[in-house]
Amino acid sequence: MRDIFSARSEAGTHDQNALSRSRERLVQEGRTLKELSQSNPTRVELSRDPRLFSLSSVRNNLYTPESRGLCSTRSALAAHFASLQRNIDAENLFLCASTSEGYSWLFKLLCDPGDAVLIPKPGYPLFEHLAALEHVKTIAYTLEYAHASGWYIDIESIAAALSGPEGGRVKALIVINPNNPTGSYVRHTERGPLLDLCEKYGLALISDEVFFDFPMDETVKRESFAGEQRVLTFVLDGLSKRLGMPQMKLGWIALSGPEASVSAAKRRLELIADTFLSVGTPIMNALPELLVRESEFFSRMLARIRANYAQYHEILEGYEGSPHRVLVCQGGWTALVESPAYLDEEEVAQALLEATGISVQPGYFFDFERGVHFAFSLIIPENDARAWCVEYRSFFDSLRME
Ligand SMILES: Cc1ncc(COP(=O)(O)O)c(C=O)c1O
DSSP: OOOOSOGGGGGGGSOOOHHHHHHHHHHHTTOOOEETTOOOGGGSOOOOOTTSSOSOOGGGGOOOOOTTOOHHHHHHHHHHHHHTTOOOOGGGEEEESOHHHHHHHHHHHHOOTTOEEEEEESOOTHHHHHHHHTTOEEEEEEEEEETTTEEEEOHHHHHHHHHSTTGGGEEEEEEESSOTTTOOOOOHHHHHHHHHHHHHHTOEEEEEOTTTTOBSSTTOOOOOOTTOOSSOEEEEEEHHHHSSOGGGOOEEEEEESSHHHHHHHHHHHHHHHHHHOOSOHHHHHHHHHHHTTHHHHHHHHHHHHHHHHHHHHHHHHSSTTOOOEEOOOOBSSEEEEEEOOSSOHHHHHHHHHHHHOEEOEEGGGGTOOSSEEEEEESSSOHHHHHHHHHHHHHHHHHHHHO
């Protein structure tokens, strides 16, 4: 019989993996899991004033369908970014419900079915799903790690993909700045070669900067692609990470580049955005009030991220002969830990979960091909981070004894 469902929805039928099944069973048995990879900012005890801002305003009774989002909100955002020395033009901003939705709009804008985008590996699995739902292929380029100096984009792997058999179908290069889960910003020395490749092959650049303002320390060198003029550039960001409010559903896309490309892109993107008009009026009206609180939120998050990163180093590396290594992280909400391969990643994750209730995402989730890596959250409360990390270390000590 003819299949009623689309091929692109097939991923929804895949069975859960063994780790997810074990998690579910433990929860059903009444165990409280210790979420060592927690990335949901509304679940990490950041107490919030419920009167932080008001969604009840008489202005919310008015519906003004503007494809790019309310002009007043875009102007407030542009002014806010100007105060951070970031060049974003209110006229070139598109508001959307989340950065995930922003990606889907950009894939509609740039790609026909069967076209491809370049994504970093290791990287966040979300992009593959977002692309597949638009019939877009992903081709991975690699990030390589050199201890103490950190992660590097393997520019050659991008050039190879572009000159390979599917190179002609590639429409965009996606950089995550800083990348999740590697926590690495695009280096100054990488920027030129990336733009050269975009120019040479006629690619758009998509820079996901949702973690940009969470550097591990003030000396970290970071450069935004906002306002980049050499190629058609889309910078994605939103409240999900900037204010730790994914539930508010407000993200944005900032366009820049050669004028003719930007104005052509805007006209098409306007049609896409106008078809959905997905952002709620209350959150758009509340945004200026929320932005006032941003620096306070950054201070609290940065203090936590930095304290947890230091604790992980101290607990996992601060003794003679430690078999663990905390990889260099320049920013973002995740630290990668490399641990000894007493068992393979999946087995360790399972055994750790059963024995201690610690649930932590293994490296294969992010397409790591070698070694045993786990993604440790930097945003969980410091006490939990300390206690769970000590348990993690003891668990490995017990494996070594066996
Ligand atoms: C790098 C990166 N971009 C985008 C997103 C999605 O964010 P949003 O909630 O705005 O869709 C995530 C989610 O964790 C992410 O890690």
